[in-house]
Amino acid sequence: MSYYFCIVGTRDQPLFELEFGTSKQGGDGIARFSQEARHMNPFIVHSSLDFVDEMQWTNNQMYLKRVDQFASSHISTFLTPTSTRFMLLHLPHPPNTAPQSTASPNSFPPFTPYTSTPASTTTGSRSSSSSSTSIPNNPTSPQTEEAIRAFFGEVFEVWIKAIMSPFGSVEGKLGSPVFRQRVVAAGKKYL
């Protein structure tokens, strides 16, 4: 699974962006988005903000779970009380081999999500046999949902620490390297 994480302010401006890959099941923590997907990700996340705006008033939880799906990308959202949105786009690694691209010709997107299919046949067969519910492969499973909840919970804590500074604005860009480090660590720990 590859992840694109973005913190979006109340005026729909991005405050923080991060790409990372799964660290579970021997993942190396590196995002495997293709060049095209990398450009598309901010658009996909931006388009799902509308869903979040609607859900904001019907769901009073902070963690809104999976709000949107675009092709094989899934978007989970955490809404802070001040309406700052944590958007996490997660794209599962393709099953195991190449025919994936020809399997569904009608579906979006026209781009292939990965530069290369990750991996040797051994990991491929292992994951297909053992892990239909595991985090790196199934974005809709309850396990994934819980892992993302834990990830968001940790980012929320770090984010509060960041905005508590009286010298910055709540809507300001989150440029601190320590903040980034903490988010990366949370991603490594849970996803």
Added chain:
Amino acid sequence: MTTTTPALSGPKPLPPPTSLQQQSSAQRAPPQPQQQHTGLRTPSNRKTIYDRNLNRTRTTELSRASFAYLFSEMVTYAQKRVTGIQDLERRLNEAGYPLGQRLLPLLLYRTSTPTHPAPRPTRILPLLQFIAHTLWRHLFSRSADSIESSSTNPTEYMIIDNEPLVNQYISVPKEMSQLNCAAFVAGIVEGVACSVGLGCAVSAHNAGEEGGMWPGKTVFLIRFEEEVVKREGAGK
């Protein structure tokens, strides 16, 4: 009121007494130039605000005297730069607003548990309850005295405090009898309500009667925007 001030500059660390600490400080030493290179400056004990626990100051209280001193300085500072009472109240309100924006997530974080995350107060009543109880208790160690809704105007709500802490050491001169320095607290309330998405304007009014039981009684009048009340009605 809670502050999360990082220890920005500490005294130089003493020479470490044990070999273990020496070792760890030796390990820490190399990244120092690199850090300087990236422009990140960390305090000498290498603790940033991100290393602080958010619950650390949960139960600690600040000295009332120092708060009163600081607050009187704030009022004086604002008073020197304004043209009238309304302007002064607006300034105090603006000083409180960012505080409300920050207290909202912090207090919700503190009331959450991993299994039961606190809900966002998206409707008017839960929001008022959050303000009058959770927020008030955090700021003043007690709840507000009552919450009322206006009988004539559906967009108006009131939170009543019989004896606001901020006004305790403030005597307002006769010619400025309109002034209520609890406008600062009104700003905090406004910050909380607006950042949760329920747009409103909050003002503080004197409601005490001369010789009554609560001469310092203050009403925080919350005027929600039309859309907020409309949405509230649609959601029912």
